Amino acid sequence: MGVMPKEHSTDEDGLPITVAGEAPDRASLIGARVGLHVITAHLGEGRVGAVYAAEHEVLRARRAIKVLFPEWTQSATIVQRFVNEARAASSLRHRSIVEIHDCGQLTGGRWYVIMDQLEGSPLSRFRAAHQGPLSMHVATELLAPIASALDAAHAAGVVHRGLGPENIFLVQRGKNARHPILLDFGIARLGEGDAAALARAGKSVGSPVYLAPEQLRDPWLVDRRSDVYALGVIAYELVTGGWLPYQDLVERDSYRQLSAAAIAQRQLSWELTDPRRHTASLPEQFAAAILAALHPDPARRPPTPRAFALALAEATPAEGALPSGLDLVQTYASELLVRARPPDPAPSPDLDEEPAPPRPQAPAEAGDAPAGTPKLDAKPHGTPQDRADRERGSADSWN
Ligand SMILES: Nc1ncnc2c1ncn2[C@@H]1O[C@H](COP(=O)(O)OP(=O)(O)OP(=O)(O)O)[C@@H](O)[C@H]1O
Ligand SMILES: [Mg+2]
Numbered sequence: 135m136g137v138m139p140k141e142h143s144t145d146e147d148g149l150p151i152t153v154a155g156e157a158p159d160r161a162s163l164i165g166a167r168v169g170l171h172v173i174t175a176h177l178g179e180g181r182v183g184a185v186y187a188a189e190h191e192v193l194r195a196r197r198a199i200k201v202l203f204p205e206w207t208q209s210a211t212i213v214q215r216f217v218n219e220a221r222a223a224s225s226l227r228h229r230s231i232v233e234i235h236d237c238g239q240l241t242g243g244r245w246y247v248i249m250d251q252l253e254g255s256p257l258s259r260f261r262a263a264h265q266g267p268l269s270m271h272v273a274t275e276l277l278a279p280i281a282s283a284l285d286a287a288h289a290a291g292v293v294h295r296g297l298g299p300e301n302i303f304l305v306q307r308g309k310n311a312r313h314p315i316l317l318d319f320g321i322a323r324l325g326e327g328d329a330a331a332l333a334r335a336g337k338s339v340g341s342p343v344y345l346a347p348e349q350l351r352d353p354w355l356v357d358r359r360s361d362v363y364a365l366g367v368i369a370y371e372l373v374t375g376g377w378l379p380y381q382d383l384v385e386r387d388s389y390r391q392l393s394a395a396a397i398a399q400r401q402l403s404w405e406l407t408d409p410r411r412h413t414a415s416l417p418e419q420f421a422a423a424i425l426a427a428l429h430p431d432p433a434r435r436p437p438t439p440r441a442f443a444l445a446l447a448e449a450t451p452a453e454g455a456l457p458s459g460l461d462l463v464q465t466y467a468s469e470l471l472v473r474a475r476p477p478d479p480a481p482s483p484d485l486d487e488e489p490a491p492p493r494p495q496a497p498a499e500a501g502d503a504p505a506g507t508p509k510l511d512a513k514p515h516g517t518p519q520d521r522a523d524r525e526r527g528s529a530d531s532w533n
Pocket of ligand 1: 177178179180181182183184185198232249250251252253256296300301317318
């Protein structure tokens with residue numbers, strides 16, 4: 135029953151037998167069996183592993199299997215992180231988070247994770263295919279569900295760490311052709327911080343443009359506010375037509391080639407170009423929300439992805455047939471409107487994060503409002519920065 139490996143000799147687990155000394159061919163896993171899944175195709179490779187298409191031979195469900203490169207599984211620290219993160223991520227259930235089905239080790243020791251196979255393409259491709267800036271409306275519509283997904287993850291103690299437009303997939307869901315789904319919780323930047331593993335792998339850590347300054351200092355000392363930063367970079371990129379926050383106006387194509395250290399140095403300066411230099415039509419309040427998310431001091435950022443997405447939504451006016459940002463959020467991520475207080479920052483104990491603070495007595499607020507009667511935060515008054523400060527103030531009382 136099912137698809138049997140045809141073109142390869144296999145061992146008792148159905149894995150292809152590789153002759154000792156032979157360079158392991160990435161594609162050689164095609165036809166291999168992983169539990170009840172049979173690998174059917176090679177989908178691509180990222181920094182930490184290769185991704186294969188697979189089919190569950192009984193359920194016929196289409197899955198994707200990410201198999202870590204061998205070098206990532208030679209370090210006990212990395213394996214422990216990988217397992218912890220897979221365990222935590224597998225408990226997340228959210229319409230904008232890919233479902234994790236299984237995690238284990240192949241015969242040779244390589245670790246894998248099995249998830250839903252998504253039919254669609256990454257946000258990076260959608261953005262690049264679009265000529266020029268995306269509208270505030272599209273950006274808000276794409277980012278609000280992602281913010282909701284991140285809030286759900288943070289509430290469960292999982293920080294993404296590797297958020298970027300490659301790890302947000304756009305799929306068809308009902309009438310929505312661009313429903314965003316988050317991939318790779320905790321996995322995308324697995325090897326960072328393990329200098330030995332990186333040296334063995336001969337790999338660079340990749341461009342740090344989505345990494346928050348605190349993450350550049352210590353890749354594992356991050357919390358949910360590092361994800362807010364990455365969301366800020368993505369928002370910047372979407373509404374400016376592909377420019378990045380610290381990119382000089384002349385270095386459009388060369389910026390990503392700068393050394394990680396050079397990029398990191400700029401990120402710490404907070405001397406970034408206002409997104410309105412690229413897209414003059416952006417409202418000041420919208421640009422200010424993005425700049426606040428990119429603050430080098432995590433305490434000065436919107437405290438949660440939710441707060442950031444709401445700030446973007448509030449700054450997006452209705453325009454002609456286009457609804458306001460708040461109406462869009464109502465449609466795509468209405469939970470952002472009803473949960474008025476930030477999720478508990480309860481990190482999982484293995485993630486080297488600050489311990490969860492004791493929870494103060496909560497005053498009755500909109501989070502307690504019955505579903506269906508969303509109570510919004512007070513409409514912004516004063517400058518966006520004032521408002522961001524107020525949001526932070528209320529969040530800080532939780533910390
Ligand atoms: N669940 C999935 N369903 C379908 N395609 C996927 C899935 N996960 C990953 N892919 C595809 O497999 C390829 C490799 O993904 P991978 O996550 O390894 O790299 P990446 O996202 O480019 O970089 P990173 O290492 O930062 O995650 C990409 O083309 C990605 O679009
Ligand atoms: Mg990825």
